[in-house]
Amino acid sequence: MAGLKEVGGYKLGNLIIEGKTKQVFDIPSIPGHCILLSKDRITAGDGVKAHDLAGKSIISNKTTCKVFEILNQVGVRTSFVKSVSDNAFLSKKCEMIPIEWVTRRLATGSFLKRHPGVKEGYRFSPPKHETFFKDDANHDPQWSEEQIISAEFKVNGVVIGKHEVDVMTKTSILVFEVLEKVWQTRDCALIDMKIEFGVDTSGEILVADVIDSDSWRLWPSGDKRLMVDKQVYRNLSTVTDKDLDVVKRNFEWVADQLDHLIPPNKHLVVIVMGSTADKEHCNKIKKYCEDLGLNTEIRVSSAHKTTGYTLDIISYYEGLNIPIIFIAVAGRSNGLGPVISGNTDYPVINCPPGPKEELAKDIWSSLNVPSGLGCGTVLYPETAALFAAQSIAINNYIVWGKLRLKRLGFFKSLPKSDEEIRSSNQ
Ligand SMILES: Nc1ncnc2c1ncn2[C@@H]1O[C@H](COP(=O)(O)OP(=O)(O)OP(=O)(O)O)[C@@H](O)[C@H]1O
Ligand SMILES: [Mg+2]
Structure with missing residues (x-):
């Protein structure tokens, strides 16, 4: 790769850093960015x-990008x-935090050595989280949260304190849990993984x-x-060409x-409103749904006045043969949702539009429903969207991840607000 001047149409600048498995180049045309170029090299311990492994760079790059x-x-x-x-990607240029953030679902490998008596396969719920200081010469020693905070890393101007460590810990677990769900769709168990953070x-x-x-580790x-992970390579005492071929085929x-x-x-x-008077309320629900990654449509039909048309709408969506959630928006007598619910087996959420002072009366027809009906009732557009997202998330790792990320967002922002209030009180 010596003398390489261009990758994927990007003119390369200085080689910022070269490690065991990749080179990082500046790109003069896009400040704050870099190209990570993979090497045909596999290393362990x-x-x-360390071995050359032709084709590994392309496989690694493909995996990382996906x-x-x-x-x-x-x-x-x-x-x-x-x-x-095929062997490079564009990334934001970071100063890296020299910590490996490890998340584990099952106990195996080095965890067992450090915790004698724990049986292989012990299941961590929530996932076990560990941190290691990146220091090859000292074999990446395990570090506690207190050690990381005490190191007072200053990375691209950011001091890594308790809040930053907490956010990275929670983010590591989130990343693990999303990828665990991703791999579940291929019947593979994600056993443990490590990630790294940088500051752009x-x-x-x-x-x-x-x-x-x-x-x-992927089983x-x-x-x-x-x-099918790098453990196969780590476990080899002697490494033949045939062994390397197995490792490559696994990757x-x-x-x-x-x-x-x-x-x-x-x-x-499917947001169904009884009258276009409720359009604004429905648009709010739609916006919240879309922010959570949900595909959304709005329809208009009255259960009282256009009953047949309402039933046709239900049949149409049932015919699509994909998971459907109905959100019924109707003011006054709130019967639209219960009527939909009585004629479909998909979930129905009632979200009456108000006005607020009338809601206490309006919701009764969607709460005190006839036997045999199973719809739910909520009052706020955001609640309806979240309820729908949680129902879809059962079987959708993207929506599940967005919900988890939303909760992480509270954890990121509320302590900041708390700090501001506290300092303004002083
Ligand atoms: N977005 C990025 N911006 C800048 N540097 C990066 C970025 N992503 C990764 N790096 C750094 O690129 C270097 C080369 O990567 P490589 O994985 O080959 O290193 P390594 O020999 O494995 O060393 P390490 O033990 O630090 O990972 C590493 O120091 C890594 O932290
Ligand atoms: Mg590395």
């Missing part, structure tokens, strides 16, 4: 074991921008570096004997699986 595309789609803040060639030139903490077959059908299999994930976004939230 802090670089003690994983980061999913994380970006969920809305996780990452450094990844886009794939630019604007001072934002981002999930950075790469996430590939070097980053996790098809949850069976350790079928492992290839993983990258191919990511191409065949069950697409998560086939669903529809």
Whole structure:
């Protein structure tokens, strides 16, 4: 790769850093960004074991790009921008935080050595979180949260304190849980994984570096004997060409699986209003739904005045044969939702539009429903959207991830507001 001047149409600037498995280049045309170019090199044991492996760079790049595309789609803040060639991607240029953030679902590997007596396969709920200081010479020692805070890392102007560590810990677990669900669609168990964070030139903490077959343990059908991750390479005492071929084929299999994930976004939230007078309320629901990654349509039909048309609408959506959630918006006698609910087996959420002072009366017809009906009633557009999203999220890792991220958002923002209030009181 010596003398390389251009990758994927991007003119390369200085080589910022070269590690064991990739090179990082400046791109003069896009300040604050860099190109991460993978190498055909596999290493383990802090670089003690190392081999050339032709084709590995392409497989690693493909895996990383696919994983980061999913994380970006969920809305996780990452450094990844886009794939630019078969062995390189465009990333935000970061100063890296020298910590590996490890998340585990099952106990295996080094965890067992550090915790004698724990049986392999012990299941962590919530996932177990650990941090290691990146220091090859000292074999990446485990560090506590207190050690990280005490190190007072200053990265691109950001001091890594307790709040930053908490946010990265929660983000690591979120990333693990999203990818665990992603892999579940291919009947693979994500056992553990490590990620790294960096701070970009604007001072934002981002999930950075790469996430590939070097980053996790992955057991098809949850069976350790079928492992397809770098552990296969780590476990080799002598390494023959045939062994390397097996490792490469495993990595290839993983990258191919990511191409065949069950697409998560086939669903529809149908907001039915009894009258166009409720359009504004419905638009609010739609906006909240879309922010959560839901596909949404708005329809108008009255259960009282156009009953047949309401039934036709239900039949149409049932005929699509995808998960459907109905949200019924009707003022005064709030019978629209219960009528829909009595004629479909999909969930129905009633969300009457008000006015507020009338709501206490209006909701009764959607609360005190005839036997045999199972709809729910909520009062706020956001609540209706969240309820719909939670129902879709049961089977959709993107929507599930967006919900989890929303909760992480409270955790990020509320302590900041608390601090501001506190300092303004003084
Ligand atoms: N977005 C980014 N901006 C700047 N540097 C990055 C970015 N992503 C990764 N890096 C850094 O690129 C370097 C090269 O990566 P590589 O994984 O090959 O290093 P390594 O030899 O494995 O060392 P390390 O143990 O630090 O990972 C690493 O120091 C990594 O932290
Ligand atoms: Mg590395």
